[in-house]
Amino acid sequence: MFGPPHELQCEFTLGDIQGNISSSSGDLLQLAFSTQILTSQPEQLSADNITTAAQIANTLLQSANITEDIAVAAVTTISQLLNASEESTQERDAVQNLTETLEKFSLDQYNNVSLVVQPNLAVQSVQVPSDTVGIQFTALTGRSGNFVANRIHLNTNTSELIADKGGSTDVQIVIKFPSVLRSKNTNNSIGFVLYQNDRFFKSRAFSASSGTSRRVISANLGQVSGLHVEMLFKPTAVPNTSLYDFACVSWNYTLKDWSTFGCYKVNHSADGLQCFCNHTTNFAVLMSFRRDYKYANELNWITTLGCSMSIIGLSLTITFQMVTRKSRKTNPTVLLVSVCMCLLIFTLLFMLGVGNPHKQLGKPKIQKDNILPPSDTHTERDRGPCTAVAVLLQYFLLGTFTWNTLYATHVFLMIRNSLATSPSHFTAYTVAIGWGLPAFVVSLTLGISYRVDNPLGYRQEEFCWLAALDPKENFDFKLPMFWGFLIPVAFMLIFNTVVLVYFTVTTCKTNPHLTSTRHTSMKKKFLSSFSLAVVLGLSWILGYLLLITQNQTMYTILNISFCVLTTTQGLQIFILFTARTAIVKKMMADALKSVSSVGIPLHTKRFSLWRGKHREKVESYTQLDTILSTH
CATH class of the missing domain: 2.60.220.50 (Chondroitinase Ac; Chain A, domain 3)
Known part of the structure; x- marks a missing residue:
């Protein structure tokens, strides 16, 4: 039921109430009710207010003149303080004394309370x-x-x-x-x-x-x-x-x-x-x-098929680039081979090791020993393999984008300076940056976020990749997925996109009559730009669009497109940079010439066209017993 109303002197503060109680001046019941009212919105109390209110309640419960109403007001004040959001070390002693006083108070019955x-x-x-x-x-x-x-x-x-x-x-x-x-x-x-x-x-x-x-x-x-x-x-x-x-x-x-x-x-x-x-x-x-944890299922057929074709394509591209490197003195062999090598190792690791080999399956078995746990959240100590895979995946994927960016830099310098060959010492610089920059980022990420007793600060439990989500399944910008991968890759993709636009604009300014027909010229221009986009990894931009897309239909379309384009990136590189080269075309033509076709006897009949009473021979074929060879 509602009790009788109590007036609060508006100028009163908790400090004033504490002073009046200490000096034994003022109505104790009125001071108790005033404290209760001033703490009725505990989320707005400061640490000093909480400490003062705890001391007031402690004094009230220890008072020799305590009544039922004073006791209820003091307990109500303490109940409200339990909802306070502010915390500080200075209130520790005050609340400790308060809990001890509550224990003693509970032993006694004041006026049958x-x-x-x-x-x-x-x-x-x-x-x-x-x-x-x-x-x-x-x-x-x-x-x-x-x-x-x-x-x-x-x-x-x-x-x-x-x-x-x-x-x-x-x-x-x-x-x-x-x-x-x-x-x-x-x-x-x-x-x-x-x-x-x-x-x-x-x-x-x-x-x-x-x-x-x-x-x-x-x-x-x-x-x-x-x-x-x-x-x-x-x-x-x-x-x-x-x-x-x-x-x-x-x-x-x-x-x-x-x-x-x-x-x-x-x-x-x-x-x-x-x-x-x-x-x-x-x-x-x-x-x-x-x-x-909801562990990821086995890789679906799109990913498995795409990655398998990419592994084959990348292996053939690396082999081709190494075998024919002397005949292509102007081509950036080191850059393309490094891109393919990083992407190949990443794809192999992804297919074979992204699943956590030490999954926390089944309900945990509660221990019999009464041991104080360090936290209300248990995390298994790191066993090693999953974290090692996550480190290698981060390194080689960052390495892929780093070499993509170096390839873009090479293209930009070639167009800007109209050079036929790379600048001096360019290869040495690219090797140092291409393999050193990813190692620096990975080392920094590990040093900041990884702990043996809490490996999930660095990687995920569901699969061996960088940590991204908080316990409430929301994207956490403090975790390494954001600053250890998305941020550096975003800068690289922006640069690569600018280079692609620059390359496309420059290419379109060339004379279309340099080739046999305008159609062929435009086709080559498109293929050149598309090939550059593929090797620069610009399909990964779709991954960033997935992070900000809210529409479910658009999300599904982007998700499928991202999966198809990124898993088949190695196959695309093989088609555009190996299968379409003049050397491969010549090798295929020579191989076809050396293979004779199967002999097929051809039989013909004579056909005549009749018009009225006149017969006109339109076309006739003779019996052929020769064997044709295809070229």
């Missing part, structure tokens, strides 16, 4: 007879995900966890009383504090890299030893992941961190993770998750 429930925080105080065997505290899931009073239950005479079929219980804790405690004829005061998240328990040993949070439950029985505490935590559901491991932990105020001391794993299932501890304090379960 036995239960205070707010969306992110629940405080329960209870006294049980000395002869009880144990007590159970259960918090059930609400529709809104917040804590609700009618979904928090106590059973003051039980020593067993309730089997939770269906996973409706968020947290369940049972404290079994030792026989020594039951022999005393005094009631036992017990306090429970349940936190919606672990914002007040920031760990240095455990990092929440994927942004997950953990519920924390505090059980306090005072200075009692020999306790038997059992807990059941509902596993956190993280999309596209599987639970890899978990640890039962308690908060160590001396270490100011989570510790597994005195806690053990008991059981685990899809409905709950069961723990046992031999003491009472703040408990939690630290869960580590492994991503469920």
Whole structure:
């Protein structure tokens, strides 16, 4: 229900409230309500405001004049602080003191305040007879995900966890009383504090890299030893992941961190993770998750067929260029052979090794040992082969584009300076740049992004190529796919495109009458420009268009075109730079001349055309028994 309205003095700040409480001036209830109102929008609080509000709530809960209304206002303030987004190291001590105060506060019943429930925080105080065997505290899931009073239950005479079929219980804790405690004829005061998240328990040993949070439950029985505490935590559901491991932990105020001391794993299932501890304090379960990767299927038939033809074409082109290099003194043999060599090795590696040989298949097996995980995201240590393939693929594909650009530079210099041969020392420079620049980029990428314990900072898990997507499957500009490949290749493709346009414009300015007909001249011009576009790898521009295309139909068309053109690039080079050369044509003609055709006897008949009464012989054939040879 709605409570009575409370006025806020608008000029009040959290600092003013803290000063008034420290000097014991002002109405304590009014100050408590003012603090609650000033922290009602926690996402707007600064780190200083959070620290001050935590100190105010701590003072209110320790006050000798605390009432039910003051207690509720203080707990409400703490519940709101659990939603604060700002974090800093200066608030650590303040919230640590606050959690300790909440533990002590939960032991006492102030004016019969036995239960205070707010969306992110629940405080329960209870006294049980000395002869009880144990007590159970259960918090059930609400529709809104917040804590609700009618979904928090106590059973003051039980020593067993309730089997939770269906996973409706968020947290369940049972404290079994030792026989020594039951022999005393005094009631036992017990306090429970349940936190919606672990914002007040920031760990240095455990990092929440994927942004997950953990519920924390505090059980306090005072200075009692020999306790038997059992807990059941509902596993956190993280999309596209599987639970890899978990640890039962308690908060160590001396270490100011989570510790597994005195806690053990008991059981685990899809409905709950069961723990046992031999003491009472703040408990939690630290869960580590492994991503469920969707591994790429085998290369489809378009890619397999295209790459296979490219491998054959590139091998023949390299062989032809090396064998006939002396007869083509003006042709850039080194450039073309280097382009083909890089592309050939890349294609072979892509077909044979792009699939991850150590796939994380099947559900992970949770370990029995209660070991603190370093993070909530588990990544397998690198086994080597997949990363090695990714490195080689990056190197040789970058090498292909580097040699493409050097080829474009050579064409530009030939046209610009009207040279018949390459400039002096051009070959030495191209060899140094062509093989050295890709090595530099790959080394830089590895040094920045690769770690043995986290290889996915450099490569992907689904297949052996550069990392590109974040855990939410969105393109991440911080990963090496962008700055280690797309950016340098983009500059090369821009330069190559400019050279192609320059080459085409220059070629079109030549006299069309230099060849036999205008049609033949235009055909040769087109083939020259197309050949240059192929060897410069300009079909890869379609890959960049795929990154920005939103229309599904256009995306499909571009995807198929990109796949066909890039996988058959080696075949295209063979056709344009080997099969169409005069040397190959002459070799084919000589080969055909040396092969005689199969003898075929030809039989003919005589045909005559009759017109009226006159017969006119139109055409006649005689019997031929000779054998023809084709040329």
